[in-house]
Amino acid sequence: MKAVHLKGVSFTYRGSGVPALRCLEYAQEVGEFAVLGGRSGAGKSTLCKAIMGIVPTLQRGEMEGEVRVLGRKIEGLRPFQVSRWAGLVFQDFEAQLFSTSVELEVAFGPENLGLSRGEVERRIRESLRAVGLEGFERREPWTLSGGEKQRLAIASVLAMGPPVLVLDEPTTDIDPLGREEIHRVVKELKSKGHTVLLVEHEVGEVEDADSLVLMSEGKVVWKGKMGKADSELLASCGVRPPEPWALAFHLGVPPLGPEGMASEIERVLGGRLEEVRRRWRETVDEGATPGDVVLEVRDVEYSYPSSQAQALKGVSLEVGEGEFMAVLGPNGSGKSTLAKIMAGLLSPSSGSVLLRGRPVRPGKVGYVFQNPDQQLFAPTVWEEVAFGPRNMGVRGGELEDSVEEALEAVGLSGYKDRDPFSLSRGERQRLAVASVLACSPEVLILDEPTTGLDYEEQRRMMEFLREWNLKGRTVVLITHSMWVAAKYARRCALLLDGRIVADGPTREIFSREDLLSLAHLKPPFVTQVGARLGMPFLSLDEALEALRN
Amino acid sequence: MFLYQDKVSFLHRMHPSAKLVGLVLAFCHPLLSSDPLYLSSSLGLALAVGALGRCLGNYLRMRKFLIPLFIASVLLWALFRRVGEPLLMLGPLSVSSESLSYGLAMGLRITSLLLFGVAFLSTTRIEELTAGLEAVGVPFKAGFVLSLAVRLLPTFAATGSEIVQAQRARGHDPFSGGPLARLRKAVPLVAPILLYALRKTDQLSVALEARGFGSPDRRPYLTYRFGLRDALALGVSAMVLVLSWRLRP
Amino acid sequence: MKEIVGMWRSTKMCALTALTAAVYAAVLIPFKPIPIIPGFTEIRPASVLPVVCSLLFGPAAAWGAAFGNIVGDLFGTLGPGSLFGFVGNFLYGLLPYKLWRALGGSTSLRSGRDLAVLALVCWTSSVACGVTIGWGVDLLGFVPFGALGNIIWVNNFLVSMVLGPVLLRLLWRRAERWGLLYTQIVEGVGRPRTWVLGLVLLVLGTVGGLVLGNAISLGVYKAVPFAFGKGVTGGLGIGLGLVPFVALTFAGAVLL
Incomplete structure (x- = not known):
């Protein structure tokens, strides 16, 4: 008996002309830990949903073939009925937590199974222990960090007792430390006998999995031992080797x-x-020497109104014309706060930020937020990009030009009349960048621009930034993707606990493993x-x- | 963010349903009379309840809100309620000693009512509130959706402030201009948050289904016992209420 | 009417209810600091949400607006007034889709007729909400009807007329594509046969309530209206005088 077995499964979402799964064959043994990789749109999420019976029961469409979990046919079952054998955790942890305390969150599933109080208590204890959240019982879920929220989501699915666990990109929106913890939890689950299917962009981060599965265009194209897939095969499936x-x-x-x-x-x-x-x-090219100072941060301190603790404790920084700089640091180190202050979106409690010698104002320094969906709203791509320059009083032919130019730069010229929400995540991210570029900023600051993108989209985004930088423009990048910082940034500043602890050429900073490890980072x-x-x-x-x- | 304080007190340890019933009884007290003296006793009761729930600190924290409210209430009633001989005339506006005393009474009434509410919120967790509602007959799903909204609120509030910043970074200035212009500027802020909610709907309902939301087999995990303390609290509240009703001016 | 109870069987409608409530409460927060009467009303662009959500999510918006208002009260304004806030906001989220359905507005929102229908929808729902809450808090002795009832309906009407059409144009087609319109989720939500009667009662209730409430509150009516009430704002005057009109509004909402 296989833990998971899909035979000739095809699925097309209602209203979509393109099949998400095409005659897919997949089998996984009981107790096997498999990692699933592939580019966005390859059908990975749909495979996960098919295992749970979410397609075609909750999300309708045309389905063919057969899905079995632990030998049982899934056809016609509600996801809740499947949840005793297989549990699903997905990327968006906010949408999987619905209770007002950690304890109740875990209790929710078992309550609905009609279990006795004693049994529910036992399951809460065991599930929280399995994910390392003992002692969090009375906490409110919204006070947890991203990594903790995701582990809570895993615990609340575990509490329903499924031997098979399907995790659909659980680490995508999580910082490196949180990712490591999730991977450790998953490994322990495997060692306790769970069957695990983990969808992961960075397949190299889970080297101890039993097998690697690669998907492309709705099919499983390769399955084998970890480390046996060569770079070309991985790259052809859009996975970073x-x-x-x-x-x-x-x-x-x-x-x-x-x-x-x-x-x-x-x-x-x-x-x-x-x-x-x-x-x-x-x-080796150590990069051009930077030009005159464009942006200057002087002794900036900052405290959030709602908290006593200082987020920034006296930060000074000069950004030269044409620099490509990365700001690194663990979660809570103050990187985003610093970046927002540099863009004039927050006012420092003390100290100042000068753009070419004058106090910075929002709009003059471009700021691209991590999640593109938090700013897109216009009916068309063109209108979205025109929003910024219009706010700044640009009209007529000049407006047309700046919109065209920005779209051209990010490779979205052909998309003018499309609805921004019909684009892929990578395209939406580039649209968000274009909508900021159109305001002709002197400096471009980007907060985690590669998060949530697959390898090819990450590269496209970064190659665009490199090109833009080579034209003499200034880029500041906030990231915890170390390969991105290493490959593209020429200068790095390391922020720790509200202070800059190191600032210098990327190669110099990245050679100092001891320093980086203080920030929970690894070159x-x-x-x-x-x-x-x-x-x-x-x-x-x-x-x-x-x-x- | 919310008023709840994790402490041990008489009110904290009450059965949530008993506390809800007690809250309704407490709400009745200031509504029985419009006499300022009587309503001062309501305020006294509210302070006593606050001491019983060890939440007088929260009362104090609410003063920035309650004091202007009290003043507004006094002024509004003094102007709107046209009874008795005018003491003061300002064009079409007039104030009489009766209307002033009525305003004072209403200020006291609203203050004590809100303080009873604060005492309840300071000593009751959201899950206790929903469990209490369920125990007095509110359908589980309704209570659950209320607590789900509470759970989602911080997420949306945080998203809302990110959206404001993201649009400001694109030169949008939502806080300038006349009232109408300012109102129109809400579109780039409200539209993304609604779209964000729309995009969450599918995942949220899938996650709910997968964890068995709506299962007929559900057995609640949180259960409370109605004890001596609850009987005592409700008995005393009812007695105070009856006495106040008989003795009210 | 049955969809108001029936919708609870659909997980998606429950999710939409919670999301509407959370967004409603969340958008209220940044604008909390500009109160008109502290604790009772603020300049609230959030007031457009029940109308917009109602046209998209139908009954889920009615419950969502009502729950969202309660969630707002959990920050310290919980009191007997919360009950009227619940009912008033419920109506404010319920009436728009019912009126829109009855009058047959189209989703493109381009024609003059559509905008006229939308104006009627916004006006009636705003007044129904204002009269209900204004009546309730006057009855409790919190704030005179003449102050709060008017503030609420004017604010709601203005905000929903200014922001409503723009937001609906941005959202309607997208919600439809994602299958999130209530008409796509709940079965049997057509216009009931009693809609004409419902409409008449509703208009009578709202217009009557508004006129009489203001008349009593501003002291125009010294006489006893409809043979009960004392003709003075605060306590029984408004309390009893408006009962028939609030009842008409409710009856209209049920039949529509």
Whole structure:
């Protein structure tokens, strides 16, 4: 008996002409921990929903084929009936928590199963322990961090007792520390005998899974052992090849930790290491020296009106013309607060922010929010982009020009008359950027612009920013995606507990693992390997180039 | 964010349904008479209840809201209620000693009513409120939807302030201009929050279904016992109410 | 009428109710600091929400507006007035879709007729809400009808007329595409046969209530209206005088 078995499943959502699943075949053993990757729109979420019976019962459409969970046919069952065998956790944790205390949140499912109070109590205790939330019983769910909310969502599904757990991108909107905790919880569930199917963009972060599943265009195109998929296959499915795998593959060695990989390279290169290092040093481009100061932050302190604690404790920073800078730091370090102050959206409690020597005002410094859906509202893409410049009094031909130009820059020229809400997440993110660009900002600040995007969309976004920067424009990036910062930013500032603890060229900051670990950050794998060889690489391409022979 | 304070007190330990009934009884007291002296006793009762729920601190925190309310109430009634000999005339407006005393009474009434409410909210968790409502016959789904709205409120409030900032970053200035212009400027703020809610609907209903919302087998996890304390509290409240009714001016 | 109870069987309608309530309460918060009469009313752009949500989500908006108002009261304004706030907001979220359905407005909102229907919808619902709450709080002795009843209906009517058409144009088609209109979720929500009678009663109730309430409150009527009430605002004057009109409004809402 398989834990999950789909035979020839096709599904087309009502009102959509394109099938989401096409004659899909998939089987997973009891106790198996599988990671599922693929680009947005490949059908991953629909597969998860088919396992739960959500399609076609709650979300209607044309369905063919057969779905079985632990040998039982799912057809015709309500998701609630399926929930004793399989539980589903999805990306949006806000929509999965509906109670006013942690304890009640977990109790909700068991209550509906009609269990006795004693049994419900036992399940609350066990589920909260399984996700590391003991002692949180009386807390209100909205006071938890994103990672804690997601773990609570997992606990509340666990409490219904399903042997099979389906997790649809549970870590996408979570910071690195929270992600690690979720992955640890999932691993423990597997070790306790649960069957787990985890949808994850960063497949390299869950190396200890039993198998990797790749989907493309509504089909499972590959299933095998973790680490056995080569970079080309992964890239063809829109998945970022994990750096340890890619490096190992190119060097023809088994995947190893940074230490092991470094000594392996040292062994292979032998006497040539010094020469490789010399040539690498010649090729690295440390970036152009920045121009005049555009944006200047002077001794800024900030406290939120609702809290006693200071979010920023005296921050000074100068951003030069044409810089590409990343602000790094753990959650709660004050990065977003600093960025909003730099954009004039918050006024500092003390200190000042000057744009070319004058106090900054909102609109002059562009600010792109993390979630594009928190600002889009206009009926068409064109109107959406025109909103900003119109607010600033731009009219007529000048308005047309700035809208066209902004759309062109982000690659959305052909979308003028589309409804913003008919675009994909990646396209909406680029639309949000265009709507800010159209205001002709002097500096562009972006808060986590790659969150929630698949690898290809992340790259498209970042390549656009690089191009824009190469034209001499200034970019400030807030991110916790370390490979993004390493590959694209030329300067990094590290914020910790409301203070800047390090500020310098990316390569310098990223070579200091001790410093980054204070902020719960880890440099990318290739940088860790490179640093041990005296060549802190900033991207996989750079590493492969240097080690080519 | 809300008024609830996690403490141990007589009111905290009451059965939520008993507390609800007690609240209704308490609400009746200030409504029995329009005499300022009588209504001062209502205010006294509200203070006593506050002491019983260890929430006088919250009473104090509400003063910024209650004092202007009291003053507004006195003034409005003094102007609108046209009885007795005018003491003061200002064009079409007039104030008499009767209307002034009535205004004072109504100020006292509204203050004591709201303080009873504050005492209830300071000592009752949302889940106790919904459990209490269910126990007095309100359908489970109605109580649940109320608590779900409370749970979603902080999320939407946070989203709302992000939206305001996101639109300001695009040069939108929602807080300038005349009243009508300002009102129109609400569109770029209200539309995204509604769209955000629309986009949550599907996921929320799927999550609810998957966890068995609406199951006929439901057995509530939170249960409360009606105890001596509750009988005592309700008995005393009823007695005070009857006495006040008999003795009211 | 049966959809008001029947909708609770649909999980999606329950979710929409909670979401409407949460948004209504959440949008109230940033504008809390500008009260007209503290604790009773503020300049509230949020007042457009029950109307907009009603046309989209039908009965879920009626319950949502009522619950949203209660949620707002949980911040410290819980009192006997909350009951009237609940009922008044329920009507304010209920009447728009019923009137729109009865008068057959179209979703494009471009024609003059549609806008005229929308104006009637907004006016009647606003007055029904204002009269109910104004009557209730006058009865309790909180605030005179002449002050609060008028503030509520003028605010609601103004806000919903200014913001309503724009927001509806932005939302209607999208909600339809996502399958979130009440007509797509609940079965059997057509116009009842009694709609004409309902409409007449509703108009009588709202217009009558508004005129008489103001007349008593402003002291125009020293005489005893309809043979009961004392003709003085505060207590029984408004309390009893308006009973027939509030009853007419309710009867109209049921039949519509």
